[in-house]
Amino acid sequence: MKIGLLGTGFAVAHAGVYAARPDTEVVVYGRRPEKLAMFAQNFGFTTTTDMDAIYDDPDVDLVDVCLPTALHKEHILRALAAGKHVLCELPIAPTVAEAEEITRVAEASDKHVFIDMFMRVHPAVRHLHRVIRDGSLGELRTLRSYRKAGPIWGPVDLGLDRLALEVMLSDLDYTVAALGLPREIHATGVAAGDGRAAAETVLRYDDVIVEYTASSMVPASYGVTHGFEATFTDGVLELHERPFETTGPVMRLTEYTSAGSREIDLAPADNYTAAINHVLDRLTDGTEDALLTPRAATETLRLALDIDQALTRS
Secondary structure, three states, rough: OEEEEEEEEOOHHHHHHHOOOOOOEEEEEOOOOOHHHHHHHHOEEEEOOHHHHHHHOOOOOEEEEOOOHHHHHHHHHHHOOOOOOEEOOOOOOOHHHHHHHHHHHHHOOOOOOOEHHHHHHHHHHHHHHHHHHOOOOOOOEEEEEEEEEOOOOOOOOOOOOHHHHHHHHHHHHHHHHHOOOOOEEEEEEEEEEEOEEEEEEEOOOOOOOEEEEEEEOOOOOOOOOOEEEEEEEEEEEEEEEEEEOOOOOEEEEEEEEEEEEEEEEOOOOOOOHHHHHHHHHHHHHHHOOOOHHHHHHHHHHHHHHHHHHHHOOO
């Protein structure tokens, strides 16, 4: 499969996944030759500063959009018009109106559009969703989740006006996937300057309370931590994870019931590898995707923008 990778920033996380697969050929678009040189040297990819070369290439099967969010709609629609499948990074768009337009065009196309809602294919999240569906621990009553992210990719602005879309979105997404949109939102945050902030959010459903802690107020040496504690009527499911350790993802998922506790044996997975493999598998086997759809991403965007408004209103 030939892939046109647009961008030279966060695209490096996708590039490593493609490079590890023997069944992909990648051409990378970027504006700056010095950044493109890294992709050629580290991954052996072809590079170009001519975006038209990707869209006009009949052999390119998939366009992977890792450009700024404001450009997502333009390039998703252009790729579809050129007869390409699309993978696009989160968030799907800066506004719900743009996301809805993307959804309409995608659903009318014979090509697939995937939005990189990577937590939906996270092994612990998929286990959580199964337990919610099958009722093996009873009914869900509370879900407490957290993500703390240090600047492990270099200096980046993750201030209060960016937390909802840059830090919280992927975790909010797996909540929306399980429970839909909440009926009440309460959010408060604090800024620390230098693009750092923290927020506490409570989402109220009819029979479930979701609490979410997000923070960029940790140093790069702290890395990234993520986890959840899901309390059901008959037990608790608890995840603690450090997804970007130098030796690979570290994950511990534990189930607690009246009979005792047990570790759930799930292999840690790199989130981006899991999502991209899911995309390529769907394109290869021809099955419809039910996880990473534009419609689902639009619902999560609605929630994230509402939380962003609550955090940033004066």
